[in-house]
Amino acid sequence: MLPVTNDRPERPAPARSTWTNWARTERSSPVLTVAPRSAEQVVRVIERARETGHPVKPIGASHSFTAIGATDGIRIGLDRMQGLVSADPERGRVTLRGGTRLWQLPAILGPLGLALPNMGDIDRQSITGATQTGTHGTGLGHGGIATGIVGLTLVTGTGEILRIDESEHAELLPAAALGLGALGIVTEVTLQCVPRFLLQAEEAPAALGEVLDTFVPRTRAADHFEFFWFPHTRAVRTKTNTRLPLAHGAEPLTRLSRFVDEELANNLAFGACVELGSIAPAATPGINRFVESVSSRRRYVDESHRVFVTNRRIRFRELEYSVPLEAVPEVMRELGAMIERKRHRVSFPIEVRAAAADGLLLSTAHGRDSGYIAVHRFHRDRDREYFRDAEEILAAHAGRPHWGKMHTRGAEELRAVYPEFDRFRATRDRLDPDRVFANPYLSRVLGE
Numbered sequence: 001m002l003p004v005t006n007d008r009p010e011r012p013a014p015a016r017s018t019w020t021n022w023a024r025t026e027r028s029s030p031v032l033t034v035a036p037r038s039a040e041q042v043v044r045v046i047e048r049a050r051e052t053g054h055p056v057k058p059i060g061a062s063h064s065f066t067a068i069g070a071t072d073g074i075r076i077g078l079d080r081m082q083g084l085v086s087a088d089p090e091r092g093r094v095t096l097r098g099g100t101r102l103w104q105l106p107a108i109l110g111p112l113g114l115a116l117p118n119m120g121d122i123d124r125q126s127i128t129g130a131t132q133t134g135t136h137g138t139g140l141g142h143g144g145i146a147t148g149i150v151g152l153t154l155v156t157g158t159g160e161i162l163r164i165d166e167s168e169h170a171e172l173l174p175a176a177a178l179g180l181g182a183l184g185i186v187t188e189v190t191l192q193c194v195p196r197f198l199l200q201a202e203e204a205p206a207a208l209g210e211v212l213d214t215f216v217p218r219t220r221a222a223d224h225f226e227f228f229w230f231p232h233t234r235a236v237r238t239k240t241n242t243r244l245p246l247a248h249g250a251e252p253l254t255r256l257s258r259f260v261d262e263e264l265a266n267n268l269a270f271g272a273c274v275e276l277g278s279i280a281p282a283a284t285p286g287i288n289r290f291v292e293s294v295s296s297r298r299r300y301v302d303e304s305h306r307v308f309v310t311n312r313r314i315r316f317r318e319l320e321y322s323v324p325l326e327a328v329p330e331v332m333r334e335l336g337a338m339i340e341r342k343r344h345r346v347s348f349p350i351e352v353r354a355a356a357a358d359g360l361l362l363s364t365a366h367g368r369d370s371g372y373i374a375v376h377r378f379h380r381d382r383d384r385e386y387f388r389d390a391e392e393i394l395a396a397h398a399g400r401p402h403w404g405k406m407h408t409r410g411a412e413e414l415r416a417v418y419p420e421f422d423r424f425r426a427t428r429d430r431l432d433p434d435r436v437f438a439n440p441y442l443s444r445v446l447g448e
């Protein structure tokens, strides 16, 4: 391992009176915000919090739609704990400081010849915020980002610094890698990476019925398959990514074409359409048919992170559930029927993805290959009924809500869909017996 040191002295962070998340769905007022530089400084914060009786909550990029990161106690910002700690290029492993953002990874991993095996739609998150909530991309050959964690350093609720990996406290890793921020402050993570690779992206329009009929085999055949369905239309947009070696050579989009497709079409024009839909909901079906009809085919080859990640400038709210992979077509048909029956006017597409089964205790893909179905609303649409009706359908198919996205489930309902739920709670009792990391969201989803 190649050590990299960072021993600059502690400086207090500017106090922040009110915290809000990216989607503007949650806010809270921490009594104090601190920005430690080391695990030892985190320990001092925990000791102080235990003396004063304040709860503690770390925060990453505040991109969760839920109140999972909210606190009225002590907020720990991790922006001073970013970057590479050490690398083991032979094994393809890197150890990163807990506050490192995903967008910083290409510059860290690229020179080592490494990349993340899979990514979600954006790269604004911190590595720990993303993994603690089970952030995932698409592709049945891959689990969520947390499944790549082979080790981590955790400051527990009693102020102990624990190294957890295959040789120390290995039994804690399946809980701590995806721990909802309930088990401690992750100050470092060690990730198993893969050699840098290219992705060939193919985006194309297709018929909804045909894509639903072939969803499972298509998903199994492709490296990364997903589709977007605009409610009130019978058409979808598919995105199929194929992994290629670097030697294949990139065929990237020109700057102009990326700008036209992503900034003008996806952000500006689509933004104008959803604004219009929010002012005049009755126009939404027509707008959706128009947006779908002008979406074009695209094919290009580029470095993996440039293909996985897109710019999402339009602010929205999101609810996403995982369901057993085979249930996806039926769930989508039920959602479509519900939208028409209840006369919801939905301007945002429904996104459908997949991920491999894994063994992390609270992973939404625990023990089963999973389909992910995400419904969205423009942030200014105030109606809550669409999410409520969608959630009823998703939950009825043994659905598990994304921990960082909007949902209404409580501990007893979640216990029924997570076979290792009680093992996770026992780990919480061991690592945070006095509930230093508690907040109302965790009390709801895990119990007191």
Ligand SMILES: Cc1cc2nc3c(=O)[nH]c(=O)nc-3n(C[C@H](O)[C@H](O)[C@H](O)COP(=O)(O)OP(=O)(O)OC[C@H]3O[C@@H](n4cnc5c(N)ncnc54)[C@H](O)[C@@H]3O)c2cc1C
Pocket: 022, 023, 057, 058, 059, 060, 061, 062, 063, 064, 065, 068, 069, 078, 098, 099, 119, 120, 121, 122, 124, 125, 126, 127, 128, 129, 130, 131, 132, 133, 134, 135, 136, 137, 180, 181, 182, 184, 185, 186, 187, 312, 402, 404, 405
């Ligand atoms: C536009 C947008 C697109 C998204 N796309 C996807 C997607 O494609 N796939 C997907 O699965 N999700 C997606 N998400 C959800 C997002 O990835 C998760 O909500 C993720 O948690 C956000 O990361 P963050 O750094 O902002 O975490 P935060 O929201 O800041 O924190 C999340 C949780 O992690 C805890 N935490 C943070 N740092 C630490 C630490 N060091 N130690 C312990 N706990 C910690 C916090 O206390 C909190 O409980 C998206 C969200 C948005 C807004």
